Amino acid sequence: MADRRIPLIAGNWKMNGLNAALVEIDKLAGLLGAGERPDCAVAICPPATLLSALSARAGATGILTGGQDCHPKASGAHTGDISAVMLADAGATYVIVGHSERRTDHHEDDALVRSKALAALGAGLTPIICVGEARAEREAGRAIEVVTSQLLGSVPDEAGTNEVVIAYEPVWAIGTGLTPTIADVEAMHASIRSQLADRFGAAGKTIRILYGGSMKPANAKEILAVANVDGGLVGGASLLANDFYGIISAV
Numbered sequence: 719m720a721d722r723r724i725p726l727i728a729g730n731w732k733m734n735g736l737n738a739a740l741v742e743i744d745k746l747a748g749l750l751g752a753g754e755r756p757d758c759a760v761a762i763c764p765p766a767t768l769l770s771a772l773s774a775r776a777g778a779t780g781i782l783t784g785g786q787d788c789h790p791k792a793s794g795a796h797t798g799d800i801s802a803v804m805l806a807d808a809g810a811t812y813v814i815v816g817h818s819e820r821r822t823d824h825h826e827d828d829a830l831v832r833s834k835a836l837a838a839l840g841a842g843l844t845p846i847i848c849v850g851e852a853r854a855e856r857e858a859g860r861a862i863e864v865v866t867s868q869l870l871g872s873v874p875d876e877a878g879t880n881e882v883v884i885a886y887e888p889v890w891a892i893g894t895g896l897t898p899t900i901a902d903v904e905a906m907h908a909s910i911r912s913q914l915a916d917r918f919g920a921a922g923k924t925i926r927i928l929y930g931g932s933m934k935p936a937n938a939k940e941i942l943a944v945a946n947v948d949g950g951l952v953g954g955a956s957l958l959a960n961d962f963y964g965i966i967s968a969v
């Protein structure tokens with residue numbers, strides 16, 4: 719099947735995890751090695767302080783790693799920032815860009831997110847470009863309109879010829895235990911797919927669209943079975959190997 723998309727289950731540790739948390743990688747590798755390996759890619763995006771160590775530890779386990787953000791430039795006088803080239807050098811395969819927590823906490827707009835996605839591609843990383851509506855926007859019936867506009871502004875034209883991943887994360891579902899109805903997930907992912915296909919043609923059908931927001935072992939199977947849901951971007955439930963494996967094994 720030409721459009722077959724290998725699912726991706728990516729963990730976003732956010733600002734959580736000290737060196738002691740690295741053992742979760744060993745536990746996850748153990749769980750993945752013990753049973754039949756699910757047919758999906760698995761990645762963990764730890765805080766930058768742990769990226770090198772976690773990448774080294776993941777080694778040959780097949781678990782990939784990613785950053786949580788990058789600067790649009792490769793180097794320079796930008797105190798506190800990290801470039802995509804640096805993430806790649808630390809062993810990353812992916813980098814999350816445009817997460818709603820960055821859009822809110824650091825006032826990131828679509829143009830900046832797009833420039834970060836481009837920097838990621840330039841460094842040989844796959845950007846995971848996040849979009850998602852706020853609660854008021856959904857309640858006003860504007861969820862699809864908002865996400866459509868974010869996609870247009872945040873996804874670079876180069877996504878037609880390079881690997882990118884989209885993550886749909888309704889802001890109100892993040893860390894709240896709330897999730898959209900299955901029908902709403904299906905409608906949003908179908909809308910994103912049709913926009914990608916209109917813009918990028920056949921390539922738009924190969925782009926993975928992840929769902930994120932309170933994904934847990936208990937709801938993963940139902941969400942991952944929805945058409946055009948090609949995996950998950952998991953926050954809280956990615957911190958412990960057992961929980962994260964519960965989601966991976968739901969693929």
Ligand code: 13P
Nearest residue numbers: 730892893931932953954
């Ligand atoms: P939770 O899974 O904790 O809701 O977080 C989702 C998220 O923001 C992943 O990027």
